[in-house]
Amino acid sequence: MSRATAMARIPRLKICGLTRREDLLCAVREGADALGLVFFPPSPRYVDLRAAAALANAVPPFVTIVGLFVNADPALVRATLAALPIHLLQFHGDEDEGYCRQFDRPYIKAARVRPGLDLVQYAARFPSAQAILLDAFVEGYGGGGKIFDWALVPQSLGKPLILSGGLDADNVGEAVRRVRPAAVDVSSGVEAGKGIKDVEKIRAFVAALRAAGSESSDG
Numbered sequence: 001m002s003r004a005t006a007m008a009r010i011p012r013l014k015i016c017g018l019t020r021r022e023d024l025l026c027a028v029r030e031g032a033d034a035l036g037l038v039f040f041p042p043s044p045r046y047v048d049l050r051a052a053a054a055l056a057n058a059v060p061p062f063v064t065i066v067g068l069f070v071n072a073d074p075a076l077v078r079a080t081l082a083a084l085p086i087h088l089l090q091f092h093g094d095e096d097e098g099y100c101r102q103f104d105r106p107y108i109k110a111a112r113v114r115p116g117l118d119l120v121q122y123a124a125r126f127p128s129a130q131a132i133l134l135d136a137f138v139e140g141y142g143g144g145g146k147i148f149d150w151a152l153v154p155q156s157l158g159k160p161l162i163l164s165g166g167l168d169a170d171n172v173g174e175a176v177r178r179v180r181p182a183a184v185d186v187s188s189g190v191e192a193g194k195g196i197k198d199v200e201k202i203r204a205f206v207a208a209l210r211a212a213g214s215e216s217s218d219g
């Protein structure tokens with residue numbers, strides 16, 4: 001099934017790198033389907049277990065909490081899963097499928113897109129992944145606010161595609177029309193500063209996403 005057929009609705013939205021309760025509540029209010037918490041200490045959006053627990057406690061039912069890790073010690077992942085209601089894992093480093101599967105939880109695998117990386121072959125290496133998230137190849141593994149060449153995205157990855165990397169209210173419409181992802185993921189493009197989300201940028205992003213999604217679903 002082509003993505004054009006598969007994307008029969010407005011793409012779902014993940015807002016990542018939440019660190020403040022007010023930003024999380026804004027993301028939920030504006031319609032985010034998923035909320036990303038970054039458990040990668042070098043990230044300026046890193047939250048420890050205590051802060052993450054307070055954020056998770058504010059999430060209403062039917063909104064997915066995504067726990068994001070980069071080449072993490074499995075013991076850290078297990079401790080996080082034991083302490084928090086993480087619904088979906090996101091592995092954003094160099095993890096292989098054996099590593100990702102060991103936690104017996106649904107996960108999405110991020111691919112850091114660069115010329116020469118065969119994305120169909122990459123996706124085939126993670127048959128147990130719920131989806132493949134395509135992000136730009138940036139220093140620090142992710143959250144870089146950089147787009148990649150969307151022409152590199154194949155017609156189908158063989159599983160749901162989440163488009164990420166440098167999206168904002170100005171480009172998400174074109175991104176959705178060109179790539180037709182099942183979902184989009186954004187962090188920098190809705191921020192006033194690293195880890196500090198901006199209400200108006202979130203609202204503008206959601207409006208642009210809905211406009212593009214309704215165009216596409218109208219055919």
Ligand SMILES: O=C(O)c1ccccc1NCC(=O)[C@H](O)[C@H](O)COP(=O)(O)O
Nearest residue numbers: 016043142143144145165166186187188
């Ligand atoms: O958000 C981070 O700081 C981060 C750090 C290291 C690895 C991944 C990270 N974020 C993962 C995400 O899912 C981001 O939303 C994605 O990379 C897009 O970020 P942006 O280009 O800033 O929208």
